[in-house]
Structure formats: C-alpha cells, structure tokens
Amino acid sequence: MSPAATILVLLAVASGAWTAGAVRPHKSHDYERVFDRQEADRVESLPGQPSEVGFRQFAGYVTANESHGRALFYWFFEATHDVENKPLVLWFNGGPGCSSVGYGALEELGPFLVQKGKPEISLNPYSWNKDANLLFVESPAGVGFSYTNTTKDLSQFGDDLTAIDAHAFLLNWFKRFPQFKGHDFYIAGESYAGHYVPQLATKIVEGNKKAQKKDRIKLKGFMIGNAAIDASSDDRGLADYAWDHAVISDELYGTIKKECTFPDDGKESAKCNQAWNEFFGAIRNIDIYSLYTPACTDTLANASRSRSSSSWSSRLAKIHRGMPYNTYDPCADTHVIDYLNRGDVQAALHANVTGIPYAWSPCSDVLTVWTDSVASTLPAIKKLVEAGLRVWVFSDDTDDRVPVTSTRYALKKLGLATVKEWREWFTSDQVGGYTVVYDGLTFVTIRGAGHMVPMIKPVQASQVFAHFIEGKELPATPVATNTAD
8 A cells, every 4th residue: 555545545534534535635625634644744764764664753843823924843753663553742851942853853852963073863762752743842932943923922931831832832732643643642751751751741731621632732741851840949959969969068968958948939139149149159060960970071062073083982982081971972962953954954943934044052142031930739639639540750860950859849749649669670680760650640760861862872761761661661570681682
C-alpha cells in the first residue's frame, strides 16, 4: 500500500468513517486535504542527517491564536516501529521561555543529536521515540521559531496565557494529524515544565468535560522531571542542597537560613534577596545544573566549535586531563545554536517562514516580562492525581537548581499515603536510582544525573520513560550483564 493510501486508511479509521472508497484520491475529499497538509510539513531530510533513520518526521507551524497571529513551531517524530499503536507524548522544556526543540529534541531525548565539531547530526541510540511518537513544541510564541504578529503579546505571556495557547495548539495539531487523535496521550517535561505540564493537563481535563466524546483528548498521564512545582520548597531545598554538597560556606548558608523565611508566596526581605545574590555569585564558576560535570568555559566553547572532530577530541582530552567526563559536552548549546541558525536547516524544517528579526536561541530574549506564575502547582497536581491520571515525578541527584531535596520537600506537602516504600531500582547490575510509590504518584531518582537527565544519563532516562509509558514499576533486582562480549 502506498504511503498516501496508508495514511488515508488511518485517518478513516480514526474518524470512524472507513469505507472502501476512502483511499481513492480526490482533491475535494477531507482525507486528501489532510494528507496534503501533512505532506507539506514532512521533513524529507536534514543537512548532515544519516541517510536511513527508520522513522518519519514532520515540522512546521500550528496556529495558537488566529486573531493575534500567534503560531507555535513544532517538530514531530513518529515512533521507530508500531506507529499506529504507540502513544503520543508531548515534551516541554522550561525557562520559562526555553526551547524544547533546542534542548529536548536535539540535546536530550529526541532521535537526533548535533555533533561536536562538525556540521552533522547523528542518531541518538537512546531516543524516546523507540517507545512513543514524540511531539516537541516551542512555547509560548517568542520562543525559538514560534512567533506572534502582535508585538505587545511578547510582554503579556505568563503561565495562564501559555497554557491557553498550548491547549489551542494541541487541538489544532490533532486536526492536522487526526490519525493520532485516538492514541493514548501523555505530557512530559522538565524544570519550569513543572508549571507548563500540569497547567496544560488541567486545560485538557476541563476541555474534555465540555467536548463530545469524539473530540476528547485521551490524556492518560504526565511525567515531570527536576520540576519547579513549589517555590517555597524549591528555595529551601536549593540552600540546603548547596550546603550539604559543599558548594557554599557555613556563613552564607547561615545568613540565608537567618534572613529567609521561605514563604509560600515567595516574597522575601531585602536582606534575604541580598543573600541569594551572594549565593549565585559564589557558584558562578560551576554548573549549578550539574555539579560534577565540567562547566562550559570560553576555552571549552572555542574548542567545541572547532570544525575538526579529531582536533576537538585532542583539545578536549588535554583540557580535561583524565577527567571522567570525556563523553559529555557541557557546551552542547553552541552546536545547537550553530545548527538551527543555518538557512538550509531552517528550510528543511519549514522554520522561520516569516523572517523573524532575531536569531534562534535556546532561551528567548524577546519575552520581556512573565506576567503570572503561581507559587505552587501542587494543588493542580493533586487534583490531577485524584482524577486518576498516571503521574510520575523524577529527579536527578547532582542538580542544585531544582535539587532532589526541593522535590522531596514539595511532594511531602501533597500528603499522599505511601503505598510502596523507598527502594533502589536497577539498570543492568547497577543501581539506577531510587523510587517510592505514593497513592496516585510515583517518585523516581536517577543516580548521577544532572538537571537535563536524558543528556547526562540517557540509558537510565530512557528506562524510566519506558516504564512510565507502560505503567510498570522499575526493576527491584539487578540483571546480570555478560562481560565476555
């Protein structure tokens, strides 16, 4: 069967309107128009991409608000196999104002990784599209390639408008790809996605109550990592974790504990704010997001941008002088910035079609204000747990920006009963991290990871994701490996 015929069959089945004649091409037929629109977004190949990838990809714009001309840029990857039965997962990065295309898709969990020192992309052996169809969106407008035709919008965004636009985007995306409407749907993300994800999930749950059955989104659950979900807990844990890990002095820690009250609304005294300024000044030369990996210094960035892979390898080896992180590139952002600002790459992705008057960047410089940000998303999370959604929260143990300490403080506030006690889980014969199952929520830690867990611990991250999608507990016992291979 031809690709066109296949997609028409899928569209017909998804809409409940399958007939033998549905596969016959006819320009006036809705199915054919949908197929043509999808094909217009089809990414045939990217510059520097391996010739055979084993999955289809699509990219382009979907309207979020027609009257203001707001359109969000998306990049969608079908699963590597069993596309028709795999769930659909929407991924958000944080910020607020950072790109899920630049971070999630090209540095963490997507099927492509931009290469160090050369203008190529390689296949990610631990891509999450082995287990799901993956959708990345740059949200809100003003982030990455997403845009608005109403300039004042850029000073109006906050949590609520972002959730409204994300919901509108999703409804319109399903109109463009109706064959995925019947798939189980999950939302995932990290960092400030601790706001984005439960807020969008709430919009979907509320929208489903008002919609006809055929128009409902099959939201099954969500997963958030290193997530900002409670400002008071986040700040308290930030200080405690830093002191426990010998990042700040006793004196500075004592000042923070004396001057800061960690209120629920996040409003602190001038003396507390001054102490926090000293805190961030004290850690300026390390990577607060990943304490035990190298920071991206000017020397590393310059070496990383070398166009010779052999030159990159030799320079990095000299710089690290035997450090155990030679496979980790702290300057990955530089490769992504270079790659996504290439005209041929943007053309292949159907991006920047309106001639945005600024370069693509990982985090937006044009969102001038963030107008509203709730102090805690715990009430929303609790309601979604009570609604029966599958909820997983994961955290690394080397991030001091949203440390595991903060997440544990926050989850304690939910007051959920413990169903299965804290225990270790395994990747092969090694401890991958720890987990505890609460009534309606599973918490997982990933040992040795930083803020961007899939980037630093890709094997463990993909394992956690696969178990989340399947609704299965992580392995409680080690699996012996064959060391003879």
